[in-house]
Amino acid sequence: MLAIVCPGQGAQKPGFLAPWLEVAGVRDSLVAMSEASGVDLIHHGTESDAETIRDTAVAQPLLVAAGIIALDPLVGAAGSGAGPQADLLAGHSVGEITAAALSGVLRREDAMRLVAVRSRAMAAAAAAEPTSMAAVVGGTREEVLTAIQEHGLTPANINSAAQVVAAGAKERIDALSAAPPAKARVIPLQVAGAFHTSYMAPARQELEALVAQLTASDPHPQCPLVSNAAGEVVTEGGRYLELIVNQVAAPVDWEACMRVFADRGVTGILEVAPAGTLTGLAKRELKGVALMNLNTPEDLDAAGGFIREHGSAVDRVDAVDHDEEN
Numbered sequence: 001m002l003a004i005v006c007p008g009q010g011a012q013k014p015g016f017l018a019p020w021l022e023v024a025g026v027r028d029s030l031v032a033m034s035e036a037s038g039v040d041l042i043h044h045g046t047e048s049d050a051e052t053i054r055d056t057a058v059a060q061p062l063l064v065a066a067g068i069i070a071l072d073p074l075v076g077a078a079g080s081g082a083g084p085q086a087d088l089l090a091g092h093s094v095g096e097i098t099a100a101a102l103s104g105v106l107r108r109e110d111a112m113r114l115v116a117v118r119s120r121a122m123a124a125a126a127a128a129e130p131t132s133m134a135a136v137v138g139g140t141r142e143e144v145l146t147a148i149q150e151h152g153l154t155p156a157n158i159n160s161a162a163q164v165v166a167a168g169a170k171e172r173i174d175a176l177s178a179a180p181p182a183k184a185r186v187i188p189l190q191v192a193g194a195f196h197t198s199y200m201a202p203a204r205q206e207l208e209a210l211v212a213q214l215t216a217s218d219p220h221p222q223c224p225l226v227s228n229a230a231g232e233v234v235t236e237g238g239r240y241l242e243l244i245v246n247q248v249a250a251p252v253d254w255e256a257c258m259r260v261f262a263d264r265g266v267t268g269i270l271e272v273a274p275a276g277t278l279t280g281l282a283k284r285e286l287k288g289v290a291l292m293n294l295n296t297p298e299d300l301d302a303a304g305g306f307i308r309e310h311g312s313a314v315d316r317v318d319a320v321d322h323d324e325e326n
Contacts (some may be wrong), residue, residue, distance in 0.1 A: 006095035017045025121203035126193025139184030231256030268310030
C-alpha cells in the first residue's frame with residue numbers, strides 16, 4: 001500500500017531544480033508551466049538565492065512544478081497520472097495542488113494557474129499587517145493548544161503529535177516565544193505571514209473567483225486524495241476544489257492525514273522533490289512504514305522499485321494491461 005506525498009512551502013532550496021534539467025522533457029515541461037504560472041521556474045529553480053525563493057509568490061509555483069517533474073519519468077508526462085501507481089495521494093498545504101496535478105484531478109496548466117493566483121493572493125494578504133508563524137515542538141497537546149489560544153493565536157498546522165505551528169500577529173508570536181508551554185520549544189518560522197488563518201480571508205475570495213473557471217476530474221478510483229481538512233478522503237473533483245479554496249484560511253491537519261495512512265495500511269511513503277520534510281514526520285509517527293525521498297534523478301531507479309514494491313495499485317494496472325493485450 002503506497003502513499004505519494006508532496007511537501008509544502010519551506011521545503012524549497014536554492015538550485016534544487018538544476019539536476020532535473022538533465023532529464024529528457026523536463027526543460028520543456030518547466031517552460032510550459034512557467035508560462036501558465038507567470039513565474040520563470042528554470043531561473044528561480046536553478047539560480048535564485050534562498051531569500052528570493054522564500055517569496056511566497058515564487059516558492060509555491062516552484063514546489064508544485066518540482067513535484068510534477070520528479071514523478072513524470074515514473075508515471076509518464078502524457079499518461080493518466082500517479083493514480084494508477086499509488087493507493088493514496090496527499091500534500092501538505094500547497095502540496096495539495098501538486099497532488100491534484102499528479103493524480104489528474106487538475107490539468108497541470110490549471111494547477112499552475114491555481115498556485116499562481118494562490119501564492120500571489122496569500123503574499124498580498126500577508127503584507128496587509130505584520131503576522132508570522134512559529135513551530136511549537138514538544139510539550140503536551142492540551143497545554144500547547146491552550147497556550148496558543150491564550151496568546152490569541154491559531155493552531156495553523158497540526159503536523160504531528162509533537163509539533164503544532166501557531167500563527168497570528170507578530171507581537172503575539174514573540175510573546176509565545178518568550179513564554180513557551182512546559183517542556184516545549186517555540187521556533188519562529190521564516191515565513192511571510194499567518195497562513196491558514198483568518199488573515200488569509202482575502203486570498204480565499206480570490207481563489208473562489210478562479211476556481212469557478214476550473215474543471216476538476218475525479219481522482220482515480222483506486223487512488224483518492226487525502227485532504228488537509230481533518231484527513232478527509234476525497235473521491236470527487238468538485239469536493240477537491242471546495243477544500244482547496246477553504247484551505248488557505250483553515251488549519252492544515254497533517255497528523256490526520258497520517259492517521260488515514262495508518263488506518264488504510266500504508267506500507268510505504270514516497271515523498272516527491274524537494275523531499276524530506278514529510279518523511280521526517282512519518283519516521284516519528286508511523287513506525288515500521290518504509291520511506292523514500294525522491295530528490296534528484298539519481299533517485300529515480302530506487303523510487304521506481306519502491307513504487308513496484310509498495311503500490312498495490314500497480315498490480316491492478318498490470319492486470320488491466322494484460323487483459324487488454326489478450
